[in-house]
Amino acid sequence: MVNLRIPGPIPVNDDILEAMGTPMINHRGAEFKEILYRTTDRLKKVFSTRNDVYIITGSGTSAMEAAVVNTLSPGDKAINATVGVFGNRFGIISERYGVDLVSLEFPFGSDVDLDILRNCLNANPDAKAVMVTHNETSTGVTNNLEAIASVVKKEYDKLILVDGISSVCSLPLETDEWELDVVATASQKGWMLPPGLAFISFSERAWEAHSQSNMPRFYLDMAEYKRYYEIGQPPFTPSVSCMFALDLALQQIIDEGMGSIFERHASIGRYTRDGITKLGLRIFPVSDSIASNTCTAVTVPEGLDGSKLMSKMREDHQVVLAGGQASLNGKIFRLGHMGTTKESDIQEALDALEIVLPEIGFRGT
Amino acid sequence: MVNLRIPGPIPVNDDILEAMGTPMINHRGAEFKEILYRTTDRLKKVFSTRNDVYIITGSGTSAMEAAVVNTLSPGDKAINATVGVFGNRFGIISERYGVDLVSLEFPFGSDVDLDILRNCLNANPDAKAVMVTHNETSTGVTNNLEAIASVVKKEYDKLILVDGISSVCSLPLETDEWELDVVATASQKGWMLPPGLAFISFSERAWEAHSQSNMPRFYLDMAEYKRYYEIGQPPFTPSVSCMFALDLALQQIIDEGMGSIFERHASIGRYTRDGITKLGLRIFPVSDSIASNTCTAVTVPEGLDGSKLMSKMREDHQVVLAGGQASLNGKIFRLGHMGTTKESDIQEALDALEIVLPEIGFRGT
Numbered sequence: 001m002v003n004l005r006i007p008g009p010i011p012v013n014d015d016i017l018e019a020m021g022t023p024m025i026n027h028r029g030a031e032f033k034e035i036l037y038r039t040t041d042r043l044k045k046v047f048s049t050r051n052d053v054y055i056i057t058g059s060g061t062s063a064m065e066a067a068v069v070n071t072l073s074p075g076d077k078a079i080n081a082t083v084g085v086f087g088n089r090f091g092i093i094s095e096r097y098g099v100d101l102v103s104l105e106f107p108f109g110s111d112v113d114l115d116i117l118r119n120c121l122n123a124n125p126d127a128k129a130v131m132v133t134h135n136e137t138s139t140g141v142t143n144n145l146e147a148i149a150s151v152v153k154k155e156y157d158k159l160i161l162v163d164g165i166s167s168v169c170s171l172p173l174e175t176d177e178w179e180l181d182v183v184a185t186a187s188q189k190g191w192m193l194p195p196g197l198a199f200i201s202f203s204e205r206a207w208e209a210h211s212q213s214n215m216p217r218f219y220l221d222m223a224e225y226k227r228y229y230e231i232g233q234p235p236f237t238p239s240v241s242c243m244f245a246l247d248l249a250l251q252q253i254i255d256e257g258m259g260s261i262f263e264r265h266a267s268i269g270r271y272t273r274d275g276i277t278k279l280g281l282r283i284f285p286v287s288d289s290i291a292s293n294t295c296t297a298v299t300v301p302e303g304l305d306g307s308k309l310m311s312k313m314r315e316d317h318q319v320v321l322a323g324g325q326a327s328l329n330g331k332i333f334r335l336g337h338m339g340t341t342k343e344s345d346i347q348e349a350l351d352a353l354e355i356v357l358p359e360i361g362f363r364g365t
Numbered sequence: 366m367v368n369l370r371i372p373g374p375i376p377v378n379d380d381i382l383e384a385m386g387t388p389m390i391n392h393r394g395a396e397f398k399e400i401l402y403r404t405t406d407r408l409k410k411v412f413s414t415r416n417d418v419y420i421i422t423g424s425g426t427s428a429m430e431a432a433v434v435n436t437l438s439p440g441d442k443a444i445n446a447t448v449g450v451f452g453n454r455f456g457i458i459s460e461r462y463g464v465d466l467v468s469l470e471f472p473f474g475s476d477v478d479l480d481i482l483r484n485c486l487n488a489n490p491d492a493k494a495v496m497v498t499h500n501e502t503s504t505g506v507t508n509n510l511e512a513i514a515s516v517v518k519k520e521y522d523k524l525i526l527v528d529g530i531s532s533v534c535s536l537p538l539e540t541d542e543w544e545l546d547v548v549a550t551a552s553q554k555g556w557m558l559p560p561g562l563a564f565i566s567f568s569e570r571a572w573e574a575h576s577q578s579n580m581p582r583f584y585l586d587m588a589e590y591k592r593y594y595e596i597g598q599p600p601f602t603p604s605v606s607c608m609f610a611l612d613l614a615l616q617q618i619i620d621e622g623m624g625s626i627f628e629r630h631a632s633i634g635r636y637t638r639d640g641i642t643k644l645g646l647r648i649f650p651v652s653d654s655i656a657s658n659t660c661t662a663v664t665v666p667e668g669l670d671g672s673k674l675m676s677k678m679r680e681d682h683q684v685v686l687a688g689g690q691a692s693l694n695g696k697i698f699r700l701g702h703m704g705t706t707k708e709s710d711i712q713e714a715l716d717a718l719e720i721v722l723p724e725i726g727f728r729g730t
Binding site: 002004006008009010011012017018020021022023024025026027028029057058059060061062065069074092093096097098186188194195196215216217218219220221236237238239240241242314320322 | 367369371373374375376377382383385386387388389390391392393394422423424425426427430457458461462463551553559560561580581582583584585586601602603604605606607679685687
C-alpha cells in the first residue's frame, strides 16, 4: 500500500471513496437540493462564518481566480503579500486580469512581516485589496492570518482575499471574527476528499466589491451561484460524485468537531517536525513557530540529490513525497499531513527516510 | 431503482462508479502521467482528431468559456448561431468577455438554416468566428454540423467554435474532416461518466487565434494546459477520481468502436421517438430529421400540466424526466438517452407515461 504523503491529493478513507461511487441523481432535483443546502450549511460551520459559501467544480486555483474576478476591476490596485509559489500565483492571476499589482514578496521560508505589510499599505493608500495565502504548502509556512487580517481590516479597512486552500478545515481560521472577505479552499486538502471541488466564502463587503467589479466572468461568477442557490440548484452541472463524498465527510467533520480536528493537525505537525529533526534534517521554514501543521517542508542537506531521495523513497519504500517547486526544486522535499493522517503514517515515512538518507550519502548533522 | 432519464448526468454503470472510488495517487507522478497520456490519446480518437485535446476539471460550461476566451479578444466580432438555451449561453459568455456579438437566433425546435447563416456571414464579413451548438438538449435538436462547418470553413474561412457537450462520443462528429477549430464536451453525457470533467480540442488555427487573443484567463488558459501536458502533468490539481473513471470508460469506448456507439444512439433515439409518437404525443423539433439521438424533447399537449406529469412520473414510477428551460418551461419535457441507455430503460419510461398521461387528463390525439 502506497503511503501518499504529498500535500494533496491526500489519502482518502474507504467510506468516502465508496461515497464517490454513489449512483447519479438529478442535479436539479429535490434530493440534490437537500444535499446542496446541507453541505453549504456545514461548510459555513467549518469556515466559521455566516457569509455565503459556494461550491465550485474546479481546483483550488479556480477558487483563487474567483476571488479576484468577483471583487476587483482592471486597473484596481491590489497588494499581494506572498511567501511562496502559491502566493505568487495569486499575483499572476491578478495581473492576467489587469490588476495594478503591488507584489510584496517575502523570502521563501519566511512568513508575512506585519510592519513591512503596514509600510506597503502606507505607501499604497489607494490599494483596494490585500491578497494573502494562509498556509503556503510550497514552503511549509503558515502565516499568522489573524494578525494579518487585523492589520488589513482594522488598521487599513481594505478588502482581504485569502487563499485558504490548505488551511481551512485543518488550521484554525475564523472567517467572521477575523473579517475575511473572501476565503478560497479545495476539497483534496483537510476536507478528507478527492480533488474536484473548491469552496469559497463571500462577505457582504465582497458582494459590495462584486457590484463595482467589471471583470469578465461567467463560470466563476459568484452572482450566478447566488441566483441558483436561492432555488437550491448549482448554476452549472456539478461533480455529483464529489458532492456525495462531501456530504459524508462534512457529517464526520461536524461530528468530530473543529477543535479536535485542529488539535489533531497541530499534534501531527509537531510529531512530523520532531521526527524530521531527530533524523538530523532541518525544517525549511526559518522558525518553528511558523512551520505548517498541514505540510512540512524539509531542507535537502547540502550535496545530496533530492530527486534521488524522493525516487528511492517511492520505489523502495512506497512513500510518495513532494519535491520543491520553482526555485525550490531540488532544495527541499515536502511531506503532507492533512486530513486523517495518523502518527503511524508519518512514522512509516520517517523510518523509510532513516534507511534512504545514508544510502544517498547523508552522514548526519 | 430510479430511472434517471435527464440529458445528463446520465446513469453510470457499476464498474465506472467503482473506478470513481479508486484510492488517490500523486497527480504529478509517473502513474498519473500514464493515465493522462493514455486518456488524451483515446480522447483524440473519439474526437476524430490529431488536434490537441485537453481535460478541464469543470462543467461543460467551463469548456464553452474556454473556447471563447482562448480564441477571441474584446471587440472581436463573432456570430453565434443558436437554436436553444445552450446556444444562447455561448452568446452570454461571449458578451461577458466583450465580444461584439452577432446573435443569429433560430426558433426553438428548428435547426440552423444554412442560407440564413450565409446571409449573416455576408452581412458580417469582419466576423472572426462562428459559434454553434452541435446538439441542443434544451430543444432536442441536432444541427447538421458537417454542413454548417462546410459553410463556415470552406465558404467563409472563419474560426468555428463548437459546443459538442451532448454530442461528442454519441453522435458522429469529425473534428479534423470537418475542420472544427474548437470542440467542447463534458463527461456526464455520452462518455458514460459522472460530471466533473470537460474535454476540449484545439486546432492549429485555434492556437493561431490564441496567440492573437488578449482575453484574460488563467484557470481556463489552454496555454497552461499545453505547457504542463508536455511534461505529463495537469496544470491544476484535477479530479483524480474522474480521471480513473475516464480511463476505464475510454477503454470500453475504444473496444466497442465509435461506429457501434453511433449506431446504438441512432437506434435508441429512433426507438424513443417511435414510442412517444405511439402514445399520441408530439416530438418538439419541427422535423424528425433534426431530432436528437441523445435527448428527445416532447411537446406537453395543450391544457396539460407539464410539471404534474414530471412529478407523477418521478413519484409514482421513479422515472426522472427533465422539464423545459427558459421560455420552454412547462411546454416540453425531455428524455435523455445517452451512453449505455437500453431499450428497456426507455420502454419503462414509455410504460409509465402511458399510465400517467390519462391520469393528468390526456385524452389522446
